[in-house]
Amino acid sequence: MAQSLQGDFRDLFHRGQLTIGISELSKMTGVSPRQLRYWQKKGYIIPKNQDEPGRARIYTLKMVIKAAAMSNLLAAGYTLKAAADQVDERMRPAQTMYHVLFDRYQGSQIGDDGEILIDLGTFDPDPTQELFAKLVDEQPKFILKPKN
Known part of the structure; x- marks a missing residue:
């Protein structure tokens, strides 16, 4: 008979439990907190707790990846909008794979x-x-x- 493995990690990834604050995101990406807040205002990145005004911003792994990729594209000469659009397009296959795996898991x-x-x-x-x-x-x- 098969045994269940302990420490199921589905909820950790699927429910966006891996989060970091804006200061950590800034350090990881080299993008200032002020710029990150601007990106949020423009709708390019979205904090997990966006519906909780007055609370410190926290970002999911998906937003960390998006912000880091946008930062790299900006350094390569893309405009902010073009960088955000390019990252969204590049992330589509990964998002599909994520949903196929984690929605089925x-x-x-x-x-x-x-x-x-x-x-x-x-x-x-x-x-x-x-x-x-x-x-x-x-x-x-x-x-x-x-x-x-």
Whole structure:
């Protein structure tokens, strides 16, 4: 029988629990807090707690990546709007992959033979089956199992 792994990390990434403040974001990106507030005013970056006026701004990992990428493009000569647009376009495949993985991720288990199985939930074409992924020789492999 498979065992559940302890310390499920889904909520950490999926719910935006990895956050940093504006000072840390400024240090990481080399962009001043004043510029970051301007970028926020223009709608290019959005703090996680934007609906809480008067509170210190905190940013999710997604916004950290976006701000860092925008900073690099600005240094390469892009305008602010062009940098933001370019980053949004470049992030689309990563956002799709993120949603495919984390929206499907149900947890992980240790299989009968000791391998780690990633539970991707119900297999859409056949709801009586569950889809799992595992690594075999560093390559992802998929397994269908009858739903319990």
